[in-house]
Structure formats: C-alpha cells, structure tokens
Amino acid sequence: MPETSPPPEDLTGLSLAEIARLAAERKLPPVEKWNPAHCGHSDMRIARDGTWFHQGSPIGRQAMVRLFASILRREPDGRHVLVTPVEKLDIDVDDAAFVAVELQSEGEGADRRMAFRLNTGDMVVAGPEHPLRFEDKGDGPHPYLAVRGGLEALIARPVYYELANIAIDEGADPPGLWSGGAFFPLEPAP
Template sequence: MPMAPPPDFDTLTIADIGRLAEADRLPPVERWHPDHCGPSDMRIARDGTWFHQGTPIGRPAMVRAFSRILRREPDGGYVLVTPVEKLDIEVEDAPFVAVELKVEGEGQNARLAFRLNTGDLVTASADHPLRFDEHDDGPRPYVHVRGAIGNGLEALIARSVYYELANLALSADCDTPGVWSAGTFFPIAPSPAGT
C-alpha cells in the first residue's frame, strides 16, 4: 500500500502535528533481530541526502520508506532492519534533517514543531529533547526523533531553522539563552561533541 504524501506543514497547527505524529504507526524495528547481512551500500549525507552505491536516491517516497526501517544499534552504528535481514548504513551526522519550524505560544507555553526532510513531524518536548553540540565548524543543534534518548535517531536542525531558534532564545526574557517547548526548557548552550 503506497504511503500518503506528507501534509502541508504550513497549514498544520501544533495540535494537528501532535495528532499526526501519534497516529503514525512505525514498523516495530526495535523488536526485529534478524541475522546481520552486511553493508547496504547506502549512505546518508550530513545534508540529509540518501545515496545508494554513490548515487542520490531521487524518489522521496523511497527515502521515506527506508527511513521507517532505520534503527540505531547499541554500538552507535545504524542499520536498515526488516524481520528477515539487517544491513549496515553509513550516517555522516544524523539520519534526519529538521528543515522547517513552527512555533505556537510564547515563553513557557510555547510549542516548537519540526518538519523533517522525510516528511516526519516531531514536537520538541521532554520525550523529544533538543540538544546543542559544539564542533570545529560551530554549534550543531539536534532534536530527538525516536528510539532511546541518547542512542536513538536524531535530526540535525538545518542552519536556517537554528537561526530561528536562536532568535527565539534571544527574544526571551531568560537568564540563560534557550527556548521552551511543551513545558520543557532547552538551553542553547553547546556541549562538547558527543556528550
């Protein structure tokens, strides 16, 4: 059965986004433990482009289908997994990129929702925290998408979206620069890479 195209992010309210995310039934990849079958010859570039054998995958529906069977392993590696096979996939940074931001409310009542490059939707919260890492090329912000926090799947927040977050933090009346979403405060204070 073909997947429906993602809804138009601009027309959704945060409540709509929450309902859509809640209704999105992902395959139970955490329960699948088939034998490892080797490399997939696939790679996800830092900008979110998916490649197979060095060639970009141009069909968004194909990328979305693969993204739904992606899992992070306890050793930090990534795999594509089905009930019968498990294949390694190279991920240069994070497997997703948050490409759009929607903000509703202000201060402690704010809610921040992101649209990912795969069409998935996620609202920053205690279950989907934001984190900011410092790298040689500057800070990199991330939002947790799914799986265990600390070893699950994250989205790198696109630079333009990061600037929107920074503007929100600067306009807030807080001692520590940061943003609120779904009752949780996220300081915009980079930590060393990998922590």
C-alpha cells in the same frame, strides 16, 4: 507495511495540535522488536544534508526514502542499520539520520510548543520525549532534535536561526528555548 503516503508539504496553516495528531498517527514498523542476524552493508549512505544515496547515486524518489527511513534503527553501539524481520544491513550516516527543515512554533516562554518537519516529511514535537541538544564541534553549534530510538535530526541552519531569534526575543538566562514544558539551553552541554 509502513505508511508511505506523502506527508504535508509544509507546516504552514497547521496548528500544533494538528501536527501532534499527524505525528501520533504515523504508523512505523516495530523495528525495535526485530533482531535478525547481521547481513552486511546496504551500500547506502545518508549525507549531512539529508540526501540518501545508494551505491553513490542519490535516491530521487521520496517515497523510497520514506520507506527506508521507516525501517532505520540506531544500534546501542551507535551504528545505523536498516532492519526487517529477516535481515539487518549497515547504513553509513555522515552526521544525523534526518534533517529538521521547518519549524512551527506556538505560545511563549514555558507555554511554547515547537514542531519540526523533517526532510522525510515526518513531524516531531520537541519536548521531554524529543529533546533538543546543542553540540560544539569546533566550527560552531550543531543543533539536534531527538526523533526516535536514538535517531536524531540535525536542525538545518535556517531553522537554527529561527530558534536563536526566539531565544533572543524571550531573553532567558541562560539563553534557551521552551517546548512541551521542557527547557533546552542553546549552549552545548559541558
């Protein structure tokens, strides 16, 4: 059974090493190994702001959201599903499966490391295995962080502004950010 104990409320006071350790300790079920027959739709939706709904009503218990998030998978065709060893159910996702709601940054330039806390409490350290990407959807930049197995987190607007300020302060050309030894341009890929 996946861990459902509450993660730290915020990243304040945690070093990047502590955050990376907590992220690595998070035990998730092996959803990538489960291939049950498709069983229909879950009647669930993840809104753009990260709110989880079941049959149109928000799921208020964070422990339930964390549990469902632990069995979420992205299929090769782009669909999102909740998967167990015996069933696979579609779930509607308005934008991204998660929202990055907090940033912790250490270092400067190429030595910088950035950790993000997601709306589910999960923590992800940006780098080659968890890249940042920026997409232009006609209404401004939409920043994303790769979480796992094709699942992404939309970076909340206040966190995006923090990233933009870091990039401006560092003055890279093109504007961008370093984390975990990888450079991520702020401009959308062509």
